[in-house]
Structures are given as structure tokens and as C-alpha cells.
Amino acid sequence: MARATSGGWRPWRRWSTRTRLLVITIAPVVAMCLAFLWYSYQSRQQEARAELAERGQVLARMLADSSEYAIVSGRYEGLQRTIRDVLQSDAAIWQVALFDARRRPLLRLSGRAVGAPERRYYEAPVVKRVIWIATSAAPAGQQGMTIETVGYLQVRMAPQALLTRQAHRFYVELLVACAGLLLCGALAFRLSQGFDTSLQASLAALRAADAEKRQLLRRVNTAVEAERQSIALEIHDELNAVLVAARLEAQRIAALARDVHPPALAQDIGTRAQTIARLALGLYNSGRALVRRLRPEVLDMLGLRGAVEEMVRQYEDSHPDCRFACQADEDLDGIAPEVAITAYRVAQEALSNVVKHARARHAHVRMARRGGMLHIEIEDDGTGFDAAARREGIGIAGMRERVQALDGSFALASDPVAGGTRIAIALPL
Numbered sequence: 360m361a362r363a364t365s366g367g368w369r370p371w372r373r374w375s376t377r378t379r380l381l382v383i384t385i386a387p388v389v390a391m392c393l394a395f396l397w398y399s400y401q402s403r404q405q406e407a408r409a410e411l412a413e414r415g416q417v418l419a420r421m422l423a424d425s426s427e428y429a430i431v432s433g434r435y436e437g438l439q440r441t442i443r444d445v446l447q448s449d450a451a452i453w454q455v456a457l458f459d460a461r462r463r464p465l466l467r468l469s470g471r472a473v474g475a476p477e478r479r480y481y482e483a484p485v486v487k488r489v490i491w492i493a494t495s496a497a498p499a500g501q502q503g504m505t506i507e508t509v510g511y512l513q514v515r516m517a518p519q520a521l522l523t524r525q526a527h528r529f530y531v532e533l534l535v536a537c538a539g540l541l542l543c544g545a546l547a548f549r550l551s552q553g554f555d556t557s558l559q560a561s562l563a564a565l566r567a568a569d570a571e572k573r574q575l576l577r578r579v580n581t582a583v584e585a586e587r588q589s590i591a592l593e594i595h596d597e598l599n600a601v602l603v604a605a606r607l608e609a610q611r612i613a614a615l616a617r618d619v620h621p622p623a624l625a626q627d628i629g630t631r632a633q634t635i636a637r638l639a640l641g642l643y644n645s646g647r648a649l650v651r652r653l654r655p656e657v658l659d660m661l662g663l664r665g666a667v668e669e670m671v672r673q674y675e676d677s678h679p680d681c682r683f684a685c686q687a688d689e690d691l692d693g694i695a696p697e698v699a700i701t702a703y704r705v706a707q708e709a710l711s712n713v714v715k716h717a718r719a720r721h722a723h724v725r726m727a728r729r730g731g732m733l734h735i736e737i738e739d740d741g742t743g744f745d746a747a748a749r750r751e752g753i754g755i756a757g758m759r760e761r762v763q764a765l766d767g768s769f770a771l772a773s774d775p776v777a778g779g780t781r782i783a784i785a786l787p788l
């Protein structure tokens with residue numbers, strides 16, 4: 360598995376799979392419960408206030424209806440008794456006050472309500488209704504019913520008693536929700552026990568398989584490199600040596616041909632011998648290039664930085680339509696051979712892809728050592744491609760596998776519309 364390179368505050372990365380699973384299961388339930396409780400608390404508060412307002416209005420109207428006689432007659436004992444009875448029966452009434460038509464206070468009685476009263480009060484007019492009957496005593500022109508406001512009755516309520524009652528109901532809900540949550544948590548905990556064990560076992564098996572695969576890849580890569588070296592050696596020692604000998608022989612034939620008669624035959628033999636010598640030289644040069652490609656001994660001689668710079672220089676010389684550049688840290692010495700060969704091969708394949716597919720105008724290789732890792736980026740401004748689509752080649756897959764075999768990370772980004780491809784690898788040192 361590729362190593363994640365980004366950090367940040369992520370405490371859950373230290374949690375076990377079981378803890379994560381429990382959090383994933385329980386967190387939404389807790390969130391839902393909290394949302395429900397909050398909603399329930401708010402609606403209960405609103406309910407209590409609405410109920411208080413309704414009661415206040417009804418009481419004010421009812422007491423106003425009973426106050427007409429007291430105001431008209433100026434005798435308040437009966438009304439006081441009635442109001443006291445009402446105050447006694449309802450603990451939410453804070454005060455009842457009676458005013459005359461000019462709003463001068465006539466009576467004020469306080470209830471047994473606790474807590475601060477509401478700011479608003481509920482008021483109802485005290486009206487005197489007179490029904491006139493057409494007699495000689497009736498004032499001239501007066502008939503039917505007249506209504507006159509003779510005073511006002513105000514009721515002020517205190518919400519605490521109602522809110523406390525609602526709060527008690529809310530606490531019961533809270534308790535039930537907590538018990539439900541605890542039950543849910545306990546159940547999830549119990550159920551996750553076996554799951555965690557089998558998951559841990561599967562994960563361990565997966566990790567072991569992954570480690571084994573990396574180990575195998577490393578061995579394969581080492582074997583491939585060794586095989587390449589031995590082929591390079593064969594070509595160098597056998598084929599190239601024979602080609603050198605063949606070229607020398609051809610040159611000697613050309614020299615001997617000068618003494619041959621007639622001169623026309625001598626010239627023909629000389630020309631053919633020179634052709635053989637030229638062909639042998641061409642083959643020899645191809646053989647040398649092949650040897651260099653198969654066995655980057657330049658790595659041993661120049662180190663990773665020098666070898667990659669040399670490779671980039673060769674690409675720059677042989678592909679004039681694209682500018683190749685290399686930027687590398689000074690501090691790239693002492694890198695383990697396994698890491699160096701992987702980095703070299705990745706750069707080699709990425710650059711080969713640039714010339715094979717990208718039709719780029721610029722290509723850059725950047726190498727740096729940072730935080731115990733070797734970072735390499737190969738970027739071009741070519742056509743780009745759809746990296747998610749299935750492809751025939753094995754170059755990119757090979758790069759990825761090589762990097763992963765060393766526990767490194769591999770990232771490829773390419774844009775087939777805007778163009779450009781960027782490969783970034785990081786190898787632990």
C-alpha cells in the first residue's frame with residue numbers, strides 16, 4: 360500500500376478498526392438524538408409560553424366580566440374573594456390588578472407564583488351594559504343597550520411553574536434517550552467484538568500478503584536487474600569483442616586489397632571491406648548503447664543525480680523538438696543502490712513515455728531529498744491522457760509496482776483536455 364504523505368490533525372488514525380466502526384455507528388445516532396432533544400426542548404418552551412398566554416387572556420376576560428358590579432358599586436369584597444380563589448387555584452398567576460376607566464388603580468392582588476413575571480400583561484376592559492326600556496324615566500332618545508367601559512382588569516403571569524413542569528417532562532425524555540443510547544452503544548460494542556476479531560485477522564492476512572508481494576517484487580526487480588547486467592556483460596564481452604575483431608579484420612582486408620590486381624578488383628574489395636568495417640562499427644555502437652541501457656553503470660560512476668542528469672542530457676541531444684531539463688538537490692549521495700536503481704528506472708520510463716507519447720515542448724525532472732524521503736517528479740506539457748482508462752502498456756504499472764515494492768508512494772496526474780502529465784514518486788530512504 361502506498362504511504363500517505365500528508366499529515367494534519369487526524370486522531371482517528373491511531374484508533375483501532377473497532378473503535379472507528381463504533382464511532383461510525385454510534386455518532387449518527389447520538390447526533391440524531393441530540394437534534395431531537397433540542398427540538399423537543401424548544402417546542403416545549405414555546406408550548407408553555409403559548410399556554411400561559413391563552414390562560415392569561417381567558418382569566419383577564421373572565422375576571423373583567425365579574426368586576427362590573429364591584430366598580431359600579433364601589434364594593435370590592437366579593438371581587439377580592441373571587442380573585443383570591445383564582446390565585447389560589449392557579450400557581451402561574453403573578454398578579455391581578457383592577458383600574459378604573461382613567462386607569463387609576465383600584466385593586467392589586469398578588470398570587471403565589473414563583474420566579475420573575477412575564478413582561479407583558481393580559482388586559483380586558485370592564486364594561487357596563489345598560490338595557491334601556493322605553494319608559495318615562497328613560498332619558499330622551501335613549502333606547503336599546505348601551506355599553507360603557509368603566510375599568511380595566513390586568514393579569515400578569517409568571518412562566519416558571521409551567522416551564523418547570525415542561526422541564527420535568529423533558530428530563531424524562533432525556534433519560535429515556537440516554538438509556539436508549541446506552542443500550543445501542545452496548546449492543547454495538549457487543550456485536551463489534553467478533554467482527555473486529557475477524558476483520559483484524561483479515562487485515563493481518565492482507566498485510567502479510569501485501570508484504571509478501573512487495574518482497575517478491577523486490578526479488579523480481581533484483582533478479583531482472585541482475586539478468587540485465589549479465590546480458591549487458593555478454594553483449595559487451597562477446598558480441599562487442601567479436602564486432603571489434605570483425606571491424607579490424609575488415610580494415611586489414613581493405614589494406615591487403617591495395618596489392619590485388621587488377622586495380623578495379625582491388626577497389627571493389629577495398630570498398631566492400633570498408634562497408635563491413637562501417638557496419639561493424641555501427642553494430643558495435645548500438646551494442647554499447649544497449650549495454651548502457653541494460654546496465655546503468657553510470658549510476659555507480661556518477662551517482663543517482665549524475666546518472667539522471669546524463670540521461671536527461673542524452674534526451675535533450677537526441678530530441679531537438681522538446682526541451683529537457685533536470686533540477687536536482689546537491690545532497691543525493693549515499694542513497695541505497697536499490698532505491699537509486701528504482702528512481703533511475705522510473706525516470707527512464709517516464710522520459711521514454713514523454714518522447715513516445717506526449718509530443719511535449721518541455722519536460723522537467725526534479726529530484727529532492729526531504730523528510731527522510733527521496734522525491735522525484737517528471738512533468739511534461741504534452742498532450743496528456745486519460746489516466747483512468749485501461750491501457751495496453753506495462754510501463755506505468757511497472758513504475759508503480761517498483762515504487763510500491765519499496766514502500767513508496769506513486770502519483771500520476773494527467774489532463775487530456777488541457778494537456779500535461781506529472782508523475783511524482785516518493786521513496787523512503
Ligand SMILES: Nc1ncnc2c1ncn2[C@@H]1O[C@H](COP(=O)(O)OP(=O)(O)OP(=O)(O)O)[C@@H](O)[C@H]1O
Nearest residue numbers: 712713716717741743744750752753754755756780
Ligand atoms: N507522458 C505521457 N503523455 C501522454 N500520454 C502518455 C504519457 N505517458 C503515458 N501515456 C499514455 O499512457 C499509455 C500507457 O503508458 P505505458 O508506459 O504504461 O505503456 P506504453 O508506453 O504504451 O508501453 P510500454 O509498456 O512500452 O511502456 C501510453 O500508451 C500512452 O497512451
Ligand SMILES: [Mg+2]
Nearest residue numbers: 712752754755
Ligand atoms: Mg511506456
